[in-house]
Amino acid sequence: MISAFANTWKVPELRARIVFTLAIIIFIRLGVHITLPGVDASVIKEWMDNFRGNDPKSTGGVTAMLQVFSGGGLTHAGVFALGIMPYISASIMVQLMTAVVPKLSRLAREDGGREKITQYTRYITIGIALVQGYFVAKTLSSTGKIMYMPGIENIGRPLVPDPSVQWYCLTILTIVAGTMFLMWLGDQITDKGVGNGTSIIITVNIIAGLPGALIGAWNYFVQPENPFMAFVMVGLIILMLLVIAGTIAITEAQRRIAVQYAKRIVGRKQFGGQTQYLPLKVNYAGVMPVIFASAILSIIPTTLGLIPKLSDEPWVMSLIHQMNGGTAFYVLGGVGIFLFSYFWVAMMFQPSQISEDLKRNGGYIPGVRPGKPTADFLDFTMSRLTFAGALFLAILFALPVITGKVVGLPAGSPILNFFGGTSLLIMVGVILDMMRQIETHLLQKHYDGFLRKGKLKGRYDRAGNNLHADIASKNSLVLLWTVIAILVVAGITIYFYNQSHH
Known part of the structure; x- marks a missing residue:
């Protein structure tokens, strides 16, 4: 594996892609720390020093997810305050509409239809960013109602000294421009870099919190008056390694369906007669159900909490409390993960189309008749695999709650984000995708991949099809x-x- 990392710099195209991706990542992190115009950055700095610091017992749930998707842009009141969240929300809406609106469903199957749908997604992203940008600006001007900056009102100075109409307009435009620029950077990574741009942005934002989490874990577990807590930290590290290994195993696990091809003679050559395999992944949807469920859960309470007339209502306050590390957040999150897992598989996996392709090419599954019986068999098999994958995702999503109860930390603690849960799943999934793409480049240039025997299961389609795309x-x-x-x-x-x- 070490030689594979060294070989990445021997392929000029791959080296250029990696360098380009690193440069874009630096731009993303710089934008998080550039404060919005009209916001007193000294108030934020003083709040961070006095109230937040490296406190391991910060709030969780929706607040933690907002920090994950914005990469700290919200707490820094940066130009990337919304992060990539509006684009993810727009993608969810378009995916849902594509599934229920026949016109969009037909458009998705036409030549150039995907480009049109992507264009619609970007328009919806602008609309969502405008609404959420207004709510962020309204929250910044009402210091006492910032749920992701608890205690900032105790500083004694307003976060926004002059919340005029001009400031509102400038702040909203800046936030929307920052979101669209971030989305464009993600597209650039996808086209000219390594990996999927949107996923890499989320992963980079997660990794940005790693130093603070490590410092918080050290301060919390390494206590001179209680040496036993250090062993708890060692146990958490072992748990993290086990969860990473389990996540990789489930992500790469496949059910191989044997496919037999009939013998055909074309001219003087004989085709078919051999057995191939149709790989069905256990976790076919990857990290998308977790991202979708988290995005949906964060929209409702955040929007309600930012509406002036509703934010003080008792039921709204109770809902926000439940969504910030309460039981409701994890129950609804688990249900949402199950629903989105089956929804994603229904959208992307087409058993009828696969059955027709097999029949057209003279292939059949032994013991199953071609046509509709083959489609039913594939649908039934994938449904069982999806249940296993969705159950694993739901357990991993709730793992911080279980771990936090054992070690005495709240579920939303940044320490637990790296010992299980959504953050760890996203990081592992994105890193595996990047390794597949890099390995594809290495194998096509006749270098060894990351594994001495065989290669990573699955193939990064974009890398294979667009290996010589513009860089x-x-x-x-x-x-x-x-x-x-x-x-x-x-x-x-x-x-x-x-x-x-x-």
Whole structure:
């Protein structure tokens, strides 16, 4: 495996893709820390120093998911405050409409239809970002109602000194522009980088919280007056390794359906007569059900909490409390994961189409008649596999609650995000996808993959089909890294200038 990582730099195209992806990731993280215009950044800094710090007992549920998708952009009041959440919400809406609206369903199957649907998704993203941007601006101007910044009202200074109409307009436009720019960066990673851009953005935002989680875990578990707590931390690390191994095993697990092809003679050559396998993945939907369920759960309470006339209602406050690490969040999340798992499989897995393709090419499943019986068999088999995959996702989603009860931490603690749950599942799934794509490049250039025997199960379709797609030129990469260097130097200069004047 170590030699495979070394070989990645020997393939010029792959090296350019990796360098380009790293540069875009730096841009994403810089945008999180650029404060919105008109917001007093000193108030945020003082709140972080006095109230949040590295507290391992922060709120969870929806608040934790907002931090995951925004990468801390909300707590920093940055230009990427909404993160990629509006685009994910728009994608969910379009997927649902495609399943129930016949016109969109036909459009998805036509040539160029997917491009049209992607365009509609982006338009809906702008609408969602406008609404959520207004709610974020309204919350920033009402300091006492920021659920993701508890205690900031105790600073004694307003977060927004002058919340005028002009400030509202400028803030909303900045937030929408930041979201659209982030979506564009994700598309650039998908086209010219390594992996799926949207998934990488979410993963980078998750990993950004790793240093704080490690510091919090050290401060919480390593206590001189109670040495036994250090063994609890060792047990959590072992649990994390076991969960990662189980996640990889379920993600890569397949049910191989034997397919026999009849013998055919075309000219002087004989085709068919051999047995091949149709791989059906246990976790066919991957991390999408978890992302979809989390996005849906975060929309409702967040929207209700930001509406002025409803935010003080007792039932709204109770709902927000339940969604921030309460039982309702994990019960509804588990149900949502099951529903979205079957929904995603129904959208992407077409047993009738597979049956027709097998019949057209002279293939059949031994013991099953071609045509509708084959489609029914594949549908029944995939339904059972989906149940197992959805059950695993639901258990992993609820694992922080169980672990937190044992070690005395709330389910939304940032420490637990890396010992199970949604964050760990997303990271493992995205890293496996990136490794598949990198391995495809290596194998096509006659290098060994990450595994000495065989290769990673599955294939990254985009890498295989667009192996020689457009990549960033050397001049573009040099310009990109030059801009990053200028921004980093400017940021360091501003930081030391502010420190010298305090």
